Amino acid sequence: MYQKILVSLALNHGYSMKALELARGLKAEGGEIIAVHAFEPVHTSVSLFVDDELVKKARDSSEDELRKRIGDADDVQIKLLTGTAGSMVTAYAKEVGVDCIILGSHKPGLKDFFLGSTAARIMRYAPCSVHVLRID
Secondary structure, three states, X not given: OEEEEEEEOOOOOOOHHHXXXXXXXXXXXXXXXXXXXXXXXXXXXXXXXXXXXXXXXXXXXXHHXXXXXXXXXOOEEEEEEXXXXXXXXXXXXXXXXXXXXXXXXXXXXXXHHHHOXXXXXXXXHOOOEEEEEEEO
16 A cells, blocks of 8 residues: 555546545545646747747646546646656656556557657656556
């Protein structure tokens, strides 16, 4: 059983409920669950051509979608991170003392063997146990 579980959610996949159910099953009595999503801002070279207000709207939209995914689950805190998912999730996990990360991962394709997937990066650098849900 884990005291502090971080559930990393990619908002373009539908595994949120499954991940939260797993977190509830692994949570120790009195433990907490934090659902996070990493909002990746536009690349620096592109940012010159993108209006700041548009980026703010996209970030707000991501936060709204994260809240929607969690719904009325009062046992789950939410946190929107800004930056690349692989590095931000592990940094935040270290910062708040998480002892388990739950995340989803697609079946790896050829590009993942050369670049490495977000799930692989998180597993490689996580300061704690990692549970990976295979998503199709």
